[in-house]
Amino acid sequence: MYNKLQYISQGNTVEEQLKNIHQALDNGCKWVQVRFKNHFSDDAFTLAEAVKILCEEYLANFIMNDNVYLAQQIAADGVHLGLDDMSISEARSILGDTKIIGATANTFEDIQNHIQNGCDYIGLGPLKFTTTKENLSPILGLKGYHNIITKMQENGLTTPVYAIGGITLEDIEPLMQTGIYGVAISGLITQATNKKKIIKQLKNNLHGNIIV
Numbered sequence: 001m002y003n004k005l006q007y008i009s010q011g012n013t014v015e016e017q018l019k020n021i022h023q024a025l026d027n028g029c030k031w032v033q034v035r036f037k038n039h040f041s042d043d044a045f046t047l048a049e050a051v052k053i054l055c056e057e058y059l060a061n062f063i064m065n066d067n068v069y070l071a072q073q074i075a076a077d078g079v080h081l082g083l084d085d086m087s088i089s090e091a092r093s094i095l096g097d098t099k100i101i102g103a104t105a106n107t108f109e110d111i112q113n114h115i116q117n118g119c120d121y122i123g124l125g126p127l128k129f130t131t132t133k134e135n136l137s138p139i140l141g142l143k144g145y146h147n148i149i150t151k152m153q154e155n156g157l158t159t160p161v162y163a164i165g166g167i168t169l170e171d172i173e174p175l176m177q178t179g180i181y182g183v184a185i186s187g188l189i190t191q192a193t194n195k196k197k198i199i200k201q202l203k204n205n206l207h208g209n210i211i212v
Contacts, residue, residue, distance in 0.1 A: 002031070002061075002100075002121060002160055002181070002182070003030045003031040003061065003182070004181065004182030004183070004203070004206040004207070005029060005030070005031065005182060005183060005185065005199070005202055005203060005206060006031045006032075006033055006063075006162060006182065006183070006184040006185065007021070007024040007029040007031065007032050007033070007184075007185060007186070007189055008033045008035050008065070008164075008184050008185065008186040009021050009024075009032060009033065009034050009035050009036065009051075009186070009190075010035070010186055010187065010190045011036075011190075013043075014043050014046050014047045014050075017034070017036055017047050017051075018047065018050055018051070018054075020190050021034070021051055021054060022054060023195055024189055024190075024195065024199070025054055025055070025057075025058040025060055026058075026195075027195040027196040027199050028196065028199040028200060028203065029060065029189070029199060030058070030059070030060045030061065031060060031061040031063070032051065032055060032060055032061070032062055032063065033063040033064075033065055033080050033102075033184065034047065034048060034051050034062070034063070034064055034065060035065040035186075036065070037065070037066070041070075044067065044070055045070065045073070045074070048064060048067075048070055048071075048073075048074040048076065049074060052074050052075070052076065055077075061077045061078070061100070062076045062077050063076065063077060063078045063079060063080050063100060063102065064076045064078075064079050064080070065079070065080050065082075066079070066080065066081060066082055066085045066086075067079070068081075068085075068086050068090075068091045068094050068095065069094070071095060071099070072094055072095055076099075077099065077100055078095070078099045078100025078101055078102065078120070079091055079095065079099070079100075079101055079102070080101075080102040080103070080104070080123065081101065081102070081103045081104065081119075082103075082104045083104050083105075083106070083110065083137070087117065088101055088103060088114060088117035088118055088119050089117050089118065092118055100120045100121070101118070101119050101120050102119060102120060102121045102122070102123055102162075103117075103119040103121075103122060103123070104122075104123045104124075104125075104164075105122050105123065105124045106124070106125070106137035106138060106140070107148070108147075108148045108151045108152070111124070111148065111152060111157065111159070111161070112155075112157070114159075115157055115159050119159065120159070120160075121159060121160040121161070121162060121181070122159055122160070122161045122162065123162050123164045123184055124140070124145065124148065124161050124162065124163060124164065124180070125137070125140060125163060125164035125165035125184075126139055126140065126164060126165020126166060127139070127140060127141065127142075127145070127163055127164070127165045127166055127167055127171060127175070128141075128165055128166035128167075129165075129166055130165045130166035130186075130187070136165075139165070140165075142174055142175065142178060145163060145175065145178040145180060146178045146179075149161065149178050149179040149180060150179075152179075153179065160181035160182065161180045161181050162180065162181060162182045162183055162184045163175045163180050163182075163183045163184070164183070164184040166187075167183050167184075167185055167188060168188060169188070169198070169201055169202065169205065172202065172205035172206060173205055176205070176206065176208070182206060183202070183206065185202065188202075189202075
């Protein structure tokens with residue numbers, strides 16, 4: 001089974017990214033999605049190479065955001081594809097059957113298409129407005145998650161769904177009640193002064209042990 005908590009990396013430089021990822025791993029995260037867009041390929045390779053070593057050390061999953069060829073080159077555990085990225089089937093033909101392929105969705109139709117094309121998990125969002133992502137898709141809110149997950153259940157679709165987009169600690173319990181599998185967190189962990197505490201609280205809330 002997949003980890004219920006994903007950390008999506010932040011940082012404008014290789015050094016910032018590595019610091020944030022190392023701190024997330026050191027304080028209990030076991031799944032890292034490296035998001036490092038609009039940077040030189042040499043920098044992306046340097047970062048990916050270092051993160052792979054870190055994730056091996058911490059026994060964590062390492063997923064590369066949208067860069068399929070880099071994920072293949074670095075032997076990452078998988079890749080996460082946005083709605084405008086390479087198709088799942090093409091990514092699968094490059095990476096093979098053993099790698100994890102996640103895909104971003106904003107609607108039930110997106111999810112149907114992704115599952116038909118063979119994705120392993122869905123990143124569904126955004127829950128709220130977030131500055132982390134440019135060209136944000138329409139905001140779903142809790143009602144949107146409930147409606148989409150209900151449609152999935154009615155259609156017998158069981159692929160794990162992660163909520164994403166501006167999520168706070170207080171959102172976890174109501175989100176889990178919609179039937180999602182887990183959450184993908186970026187800013188909340190990156191900006192936390194006490195990362196160990198926030199990651200522990202997130203994990204507790206994700207597993208139903210609510211700590212206010």
